[in-house]
Amino acid sequence: MAEQRSDKPEVTPFQGPAGGWGSVRSLAEIMPRERVSPEAVRELGRQNKPEGFACVSCAWPKPADHHPFEFCEEGAKATAWELTTLxxxxxxxxxxxxxxxxxxxxxxxxxxxxxxxxxxxxxxxxxxxxxxxxxxxxxxxxxxxxxxxxxxxxxxxxxxxxxxxxxxxxxxxxxxxxxxxxxxxxxHESTSVGLKAAIGVPVGTTRLEDFEKCDAILFFGQNVGSNAPRMLHDLRDCRKRGVEIVTFNPLKERGLERFTDPQNPFEMATLRETAISTQYHQVKAGGDIAAMMGIAKFLVEWDDAAIAKGTTRVLDHDFITDHTSSFEPFLAAVRAAEWSAIELESGLSKYELEQSAAIYAKAKAVLAIYGMGLTQHVKGVENVRMLVNLLLMRGNIGKPGAGPTPVRGHSxxxxxxxxxxxxxxxxxxxxxxxxxxxxxxxxxxxxxxxxxxxxxxxxxxxxxxxxxxxxxxxxxxxxxxxxxxxxxxxxxxxxxxxxxxxxxxxxxxxxxxxxxxxxxxxxxxxxxxxxxxxxxxxxxxxxxxxxxxxxxxxxxxxxxxxxxxxxxxxxxxxxxxxxxxxxxxxxxxxxxxxxxxxxxxxxxxxxxxxxxxxxxxSERIWMTPSKKAEFLVPSGLSATGFQDAPGRYRLMTLRSNDQFNTTIYGYHDRFRGVKGTRDVLFMHRSDIAEAGLKDGQIVALESDAGDGIVRRQEGLIVTPYDIPRGCLGAYYPECNLLMPVEHHAEESHVPAAKSVPVRIAA
Structure with a gap:
């Protein structure tokens, strides 16, 4: 019963990898708690297998060449939850x-x-x-x-x-x-709207085999360790063959840092880990458009230099000419973007963005994986469109090992x-x-x-x-x-x-x-x-x-x-x-x-x-009105839809390692070191000091939507965390009450849960 809520919650940094013995212990705890029968344990052997059953949690693909145990920690929890004898x-x-x-x-x-x-x-x-x-x-x-x-x-x-x-x-x-x-x-309605307008289909263009053919991955706003852990096998295989993985995510999520394969006896016995991300950039919540604009700006500068020197071009101009529309307005917007604004809005330095752009520029086939960290913003559709812009600049749609790869939640x-x-x-x-x-x-x-x-x-x-x-x-x-x-x-x-x-x-x-x-x-x-x-x-x-x-x-x-x-x-x-x-x-x-x-x-x-x-x-047949893939000029560099102001924070609502969407499996968010509670408020240490707060202090959050309606969440424990300044993290769905109905993505109407304007009330 170690997962139960406690009157004395613990917040202790977790030092282990994703997967590994932590996953095994987590399953060992949930099985008796759900009082599963031997039949339920046998069913795990059929999970995500041919002639078996499709996992009831995430929608990550079921491989043809499956593992002996084709389930992850979260999938096993979902099975135990459904087959409980309670x-x-x-x-x-x-x-x-x-x-x-x-x-x-x-x-x-x-x-x-x-x-x-x-x-x-x-x-x-x-x-x-x-x-x-x-x-x-x-x-x-x-x-x-x-x-x-x-x-x-x-x-x-x-x-x-x-x-x-x-x-x-x-x-x-x-x-x-x-x-x-x-x-x-x-x-993911922002995906359906954004991709449909840009490339003519409302879904990603890649398949599982593209992981075997890519040589770089751009990863945006998705917590793979908690939300789609089976993907870690594919990311691990990519890293083993030298694929560069460049991650943009406000929080350091353990699944994107390092992974021990629970199905690998050698790794389990030796505690060996695979480093997943080769670069990890903690972009501000809502700062992804700015980060992508910075990468695009480097690509354009390097392409200009290649023209001047007569060397190999950086942009895929043949693809751009044959397959895209509206490149010139986008190019003008990239040239006009100021580095000071890009750094301010992204929370990243010009040097960090240059390192990311260098990886992208040399790669021949790039997957762009993303989740709700892109879609759940007021400018969520523009986030998706900007990601497509990056891919189009180097022809990374419609060829093996390349393309947008949205990660869906429900199965x-x-x-x-x-x-x-x-x-x-x-x-x-x-x-x-x-x-x-x-x-x-x-x-x-x-x-x-x-x-x-x-x-x-x-x-x-x-x-x-x-x-x-x-x-x-x-x-x-x-x-x-x-x-x-x-x-x-x-x-x-x-x-x-x-x-x-x-x-x-x-x-x-x-x-x-x-x-x-x-x-x-x-x-x-x-x-x-x-x-x-x-x-x-x-x-x-x-x-x-x-x-x-x-x-x-x-x-x-x-x-x-x-x-x-x-x-x-x-x-x-x-x-x-x-x-x-x-x-x-x-x-x-x-x-x-x-x-x-x-x-x-x-x-x-x-x-x-x-x-x-x-x-x-994926065949480079574009079902758009122009019959070409469309570049988009973003309306600005921030996806939040509101202005920063003194005392106003950007709240991200988060899922725990011990939940699937609104289903709560327990009170142990292992990767973030939280045990016995969900009433936490993750803050940067400097923000805690500047606000005159203390570690462990109980505070409330209040909506700062400016519509005059009082929305307040009580009883949150101030918790120092590695999070960008000006950003806060707290659990979903408890903090949904702080989000107005009208705080949603333009065009797609997705609730903008990854950047909610709030203030702290001590």
């Missing part, structure tokens, strides 16, 4: 009101175990009570049918399979809206978009759906996450159906959202475990427990298989074999099919029951809708390494 039964709710449970912490709610029965909220007793599935579906249908479809939201989590996602998106459109916000709205968040979970009409073949299913699809844009939050707060959203996730906890403006949620006419939550969103009922509320992906899903035609898409656009089959947590659980496709029959008129072109009976028929329908993406879908489910859906930009 249970949250109707008897639990008979003992606890929702008012009481709102005083519990996130960890304690989910740690109580898997939900076992469908539940209805009883306002008279302030409790959930068991109900039948028929009762639940009937009342949900009766409540939804009379509503204005435009006032209803269908949210989905990135863990949902391609099959359930396709059904869910079709159901929403047949009901009459495209209000389909999902996890992408909260993290199928990219795949959901592929099969229609989007609020944007232009991303869905609506005419094809209309011909296929004989209905008129909505054309107006639906609500994304930010717009859904606005609608819940102002009352224009009257009902929310959530297919997984913890929406109310994951979004910004926590206090206002929790106050407004009970005004909803209907709240339907499809989940595996209890979370905080479930404690804020609407006027009619149902909590519907579903099977997990690792559990055996048996329908009328027999055991079923589902599919997911990874970060590199490869599709994988996933076969659950574990014993379900309860005989009363339904699968996600079964729940969606039952809801669709309740809220939609009968349609001879859609047989929801047949789809639920045999998921292969859903895949046939997906193939009919997307024939170029899913040819022979059912025949390729368990292709080792997955089957690739293709990517035009």
């Amino acid at each position: 249970r949250t039964t109707p008897e639990f709710f008979a003992e606890h009101t929702l008012t009481e449970l709102r005083g519990w912490r996130d960890y304690d709610l989910e740690q109580h175990g898997r939900l076992t029965h469908p539940l209805r909220y009883d306002a008279a007793t302030d409790r959930y009570v068991a109900c039948s599935w028929d009762e639940a579906f009937a009342e949900i249908g009766a409540t939804l049918r009379p509503l204005d479809p435009k006032s209803v939201v269908f949210y989905s989590s990135g863990r949902t399979s391609l099959e359930a996602s396709y059904m869910y998106g079709l159901m929403a459109r047949m009901y009459g809206n495209q209000n389909l916000p999902d996890s992408s709205n909260m993290c 199928n968040v990219q795949g959901q978009r592929t099969v229609g979970i989007t609020e944007k009409t232009e991303l869905v073949p609506v005419e094809k759906l209309e011909a296929q299913y004989g209905f008129t699809a909505p054309r107006e844009k639906g609500l994304d996450t930010v717009e859904t939050c606005r609608g819940v707060i102002d009352g224009s959203v009257t009902a929310v159906v959530a297919l997984g996730g913890n929406f109310l906890r994951a979004v910004p403006e926590t206090a206002a959202m929790e106050e407004a949620w009970p005004r909803l006419g209907l709240s339907v939550q499809i989940a595996t475990k209890l979370n905080r969103n479930h404690l804020f009922p609407g006027k009619v509320t149902y909590l519907l427990p579903c099977l997990g992906r690792i559990e055996q899903d048996v329908q009328a035609s027999g055991p079923q298989v589902v599919t997911v898409e990874d970060s590199t656009s490869c599709i994988h089959g996933s076969r659950g074999k574990a014993t379900p947590a309860s005989p009363h659980l339904l699968s996600e496709p079964a729940i969606v099919g039952a809801l669709a029959k309740q809220i939609l008129p009968a349609n001879p072109h859609v047989d929801w029951d047949a789809w639920v009976a045999d998921y292969g028929t859903i895949r046939d329908a997906i193939e009919e809708t997307y024939p170029l993406v899913f040819p022979d879908f059912n025949k390729r489910l368990f292709t080792p390494g997955g089957f690739w859906k293709g990517n035009k930009a």
Whole structure:
């Protein structure tokens, strides 16, 4: 029980590497805490393997040539979390009101175990009570049918399979809206918007084999050790063959510093480590545009010098001429950028940026890996576009070992978009759906996450159906959202475990427990298989074999099919029951809708390494209006969207080593040395002294958004940390309450959680 919250938290610098014995000890602690059965331990051997199941946490690719144990510390925690033998039964709710449970912490709610029965909220007793599935579906249908479809939201989590996602998106459109916000709205929508505008596709262009062909990697704003640890094997292999890895990240994250492979007996026995980053630059939060502009400025200066000397050019002018547009305005902006402004905004010296540029200039094939450290800013789309600018300058898109490599979080968040979970009409073949299913699809844009939050707060959203996730906890403006949620006419939550969103009922509320992906899903035609898409656009089959947590659980496709029959008129072109009976028929329908993406879908489910859906930009076919890749002139050097001022800090919300998104596995952020608490505020020592604070002092943070609304987070422990001056770090989702709904990325509406303006209140 060493991971539990403590009244005497410890903050002690961690000296070890990522991986290694620390990972082994972490797994040894979580397994008994979740009281996993021998069956669950056996399931780990099937994780991310052909004919096995796709991990329910991150979306890093599943290699064809897999390791003996193809799971990481975080993936094993996710499996233990899902296959726990702990249970949250109707008897639990008979003992606890929702008012009481709102005083519990996130960890304690989910740690109580898997939900076992469908539940209805009883306002008279302030409790959930068991109900039948028929009762639940009937009342949900009766409540939804009379509503204005435009006032209803269908949210989905990135863990949902391609099959359930396709059904869910079709159901929403047949009901009459495209209000389909999902996890992408909260993290990588800036990627979808930025890459689509720049290179014509909304996803990265690289695949796992490109790691074997690159000779340099630029790494921006992604904590690989906690968020996608299996990538460490690929980074380690790159370093072993001499690949330079240049990292830009505000915090020194251990996975980007050094790694010991837990599957390598020699490394484990000798405590041998692999240094990951060859250069590590602690850019200020929101300073990435400036850093990239500095690199670009060196490339241009060196190219000018090469012209004067008649030596080999630094920029790939043939590629720029043949494949790009708008280079001249960008070039002018690079020449005009002042070094003083670049250094100020990036927090890096001209010398540091020169060292980075030198690596990039000599490399022939460069991967640009990034995460939410780029996307979750007001200028997040410009961050992505600036990264593309760098790649285009040297032709590093559309050749082996090169290209943008966004790292997705949820295991199928990219795949959901592929099969229609989007609020944007232009991303869905609506005419094809209309011909296929004989209905008129909505054309107006639906609500994304930010717009859904606005609608819940102002009352224009009257009902929310959530297919997984913890929406109310994951979004910004926590206090206002929790106050407004009970005004909803209907709240339907499809989940595996209890979370905080479930404690804020609407006027009619149902909590519907579903099977997990690792559990055996048996329908009328027999055991079923589902599919997911990874970060590199490869599709994988996933076969659950574990014993379900309860005989009363339904699968996600079964729940969606039952809801669709309740809220939609009968349609001879859609047989929801047949789809639920045999998921292969859903895949046939997906193939009919997307024939170029899913040819022979059912025949390729368990292709080792997955089957690739293709990517035009990787072939240097640019699906942009100009038919070329587009350079962009950024609007400024800062991505924060606000001005620095005395007493104002840039807050980054962070994930712990002991969590996955809103799911908290424990209270031990091993890599940052925090144990027994999540109530910490990471600060630079000089900022602590300048503010008149002390190590260990308890302070509050207040929003400095300038909108007159009081947002305050109490009880944070001042903790000295290696972090850029003027920047703060604190944990997500606890600090979401400091972020206004309107503090989001321009164009993409991603909440700007990596640079929130705040002040410290002692």
